[in-house]
Amino acid sequence: MLWVxxxxxxxxxxxxxxxxxxxxxVKTEAIGGAELTEIRYRFTG
Structure with a gap:
C-alpha cells in the first residue's frame, strides 16, 4: 500500500x-500551508 x-x-x-x-x-494533507489530496494505491499484481 502507498499514497500518491x-x-x-x-x-x-x-x-x-x-x-x-x-x-x-482519499485523504487531504496540509503540507507547507497547502491542502493536497492523496490517493491510496494497493498492489494488485
Missing part, C-alpha cells in the same frame, strides 16, 4: 505500470 498525490499524474502512471491500483480511499 492526486496532483502528480506522472507518479500515478508509474505506480499503475507496476501493478498498483487506486482503491478509492
Amino acid at each position: 498525490f492526486d496532483e502528480n499524474p506522472r507518479a500515478r502512471r508509474f505506480y499503475e505500470r507496476l501493478g498498483f491500483r487506486a482503491d478509492g480511499l
Whole structure:
C-alpha cells in the first residue's frame, strides 16, 4: 500500500505500470500551508 498525490499524474502512471491500483480511499494533507489530496494505491499484481 502507498499514497500518491492526486496532483502528480506522472507518479500515478508509474505506480499503475507496476501493478498498483487506486482503491478509492482519499485523504487531504496540509503540507507547507497547502491542502493536497492523496490517493491510496494497493498492489494488485
